[in-house]
Amino acid sequence: MTADLARHPGLERLLARVLSGGTWLATCVIALGLAEPLFDWRGASPAMPATGSRIVTAGIALFVFLPVLRVLLMLIVFVREGDYRFGSIAAFVLVIIILGVALGMHMATGLPA
Amino acid sequence: MNAVEFGLWLFAMSVGASALGGALGMASGIFIVPILTIFGGVDVHTAVAASLVSVIACSCGSAAPFFKGRLTNIRLAIVLETATTAGALCGVVLAGVLSVPVLFFIFAVVLLLSAQQMMARRHEPAAVTYDPSVKDWATVLRLHSSYPDRVLGRDVPYRVRHVPLGLALMCGAGLISALLGIGSGVFKIPAMDTALRLPLKVSSATSNFMIGVTAAAGAGAYFARGDIDPAVAGPVALGSVIGALLGARLLLAVPSETLRLFFVVVLVALAGQMLLSAFGIHLMGHAA
Numbered sequence: 001m002t003a004d005l006a007r008h009p010g011l012e013r014l015l016a017r018v019l020s021g022g023t024w025l026a027t028c029v030i031a032l033g034l035a036e037p038l039f040d041w042r043g044a045s046p047a048m049p050a051t052g053s054r055i056v057t058a059g060i061a062l063f064v065f066l067p068v069l070r071v072l073l074m075l076i077v078f079v080r081e082g083d084y085r086f087g088s089i090a091a092f093v094l095v096i097i098i099l100g101v102a103l104g105m106h107m108a109t110g111l112p113a
Numbered sequence: 114m115n116a117v118e119f120g121l122w123l124f125a126m127s128v129g130a131s132a133l134g135g136a137l138g139m140a141s142g143i144f145i146v147p148i149l150t151i152f153g154g155v156d157v158h159t160a161v162a163a164s165l166v167s168v169i170a171c172s173c174g175s176a177a178p179f180f181k182g183r184l185t186n187i188r189l190a191i192v193l194e195t196a197t198t199a200g201a202l203c204g205v206v207l208a209g210v211l212s213v214p215v216l217f218f219i220f221a222v223v224l225l226l227s228a229q230q231m232m233a234r235r236h237e238p239a240a241v242t243y244d245p246s247v248k249d250w251a252t253v254l255r256l257h258s259s260y261p262d263r264v265l266g267r268d269v270p271y272r273v274r275h276v277p278l279g280l281a282l283m284c285g286a287g288l289i290s291a292l293l294g295i296g297s298g299v300f301k302i303p304a305m306d307t308a309l310r311l312p313l314k315v316s317s318a319t320s321n322f323m324i325g326v327t328a329a330a331g332a333g334a335y336f337a338r339g340d341i342d343p344a345v346a347g348p349v350a351l352g353s354v355i356g357a358l359l360g361a362r363l364l365l366a367v368p369s370e371t372l373r374l375f376f377v378v379v380l381v382a383l384a385g386q387m388l389l390s391a392f393g394i395h396l397m398g399h400a401a
Binding site: 011015037058060064065066067068071089090092097104 | 117133166169170172173174176177180181183185187188191192194195198199202207209254258325326328329330331332333334335336337338339340341343344346347348350351354389390
């Protein structure tokens with residue numbers, strides 16, 4: 001019975017590390033970007049200058065990428081364990097997310113939705 | 114309000130929303146969109162996109178303790194994510210088609226449903242006897258598992274049931290998540306409890322784990338579309354992470370009944386204002 005259980009202790013430890021590490025990294029990047037105007041001693045800058053705004057956007061992109069990275073890690077581990085059925089399920093989820101990004105780009109450039 | 118004050122207001126509001134949501138095991142998104150649109154005058158699509166980023170942040174930030182407790186069923190999560198992400202894509206398309214008053218109306222309904230769900234007690238699903246010779250989806254996909262129960266001091270095995278029904282409900286949850294920028298717990302809980310019949314702790318942990326990927330499917334599309342405004346999403350994400358940390362402590366300090374009641378009052382008040390806004394009436398704040 002135990003062998004049938006849906007358990008992946010190694011993968012779970014890896015995902016826990018990646019997700020909490022990634023959260024801290026993205027949070028720090030966003031905080032850095034938001035604090036950037038405060039350290040701009042040259043003055044005469046608008047409240048949200050281009051550099052700070054770009055750093056914040058990078059932090060946000062990091063957050064959006066984090067769950068995608070965890071699906072990718074699951075895909076790799078499943079395939080390495082020889083579990084091709086779950087490898088393809090993870091790949092399917094990745095394809096849907098990529099389709100979403102393509103859809104967003106299409107909506108941005110194509111007809112106003 | 115200048116840009117710095119606006120940023121600070123966004124930050125403080127997100128800390129509060131996320132602390133309250135986190136203390137009750139709910140995503141903060143349900144508060145963020147109404148507050149941003151009603152009081153902040155933020156465009157509804159920008160608010161939804163910012164809220165999704167905060168939902169991702171809360172999901173990723175709180176995943177580790179659930180793993181440590183061996184509560185998250187990752188095999189079940191990835192199977193259900195095929196449905197939630199597909200639903201999220203439909204939600205993104207629908208968000209581009211529906212008018213703002215219709216979105217507000219749907220949001221108000223979801224707020225009221227959440228308030229009702231908050232008042233109702235959840236029960237552990239009753240143990241059902243099963244026939245081991247039956248090969249259902251969950252058996253074929255090896256989704257059954259066990260979780261450690263501290264009271265009993267041993268691992269309790271559980272069986273996952275009705276996967277096709279669970280997938281259908283999760284598709285709806287994904288759609289609502291991307292459409293409204295929320296974690297969509299209000300639709301995931303019935304799917305987990307009545308269809309899949311998971312133990313409550315496994316249900317919370319697995320749902321929290323899935324929310325990140327579901328929200329990322331929606332947020333990725335909005336990001337590519339250019340709907341993510343760093344001046345809004347940045348302070349909201351930062352505030353949500355800090356709020357979620359505070360929420361865990363709040364849970365220990367304040368009686369949960371008091372929190373629950375406060376939560377319901379806030380949900381109903383926001384639902385009322387969203388409904389009025391849907392019909393073009395603004396009592397508080399400014400028009401979105």
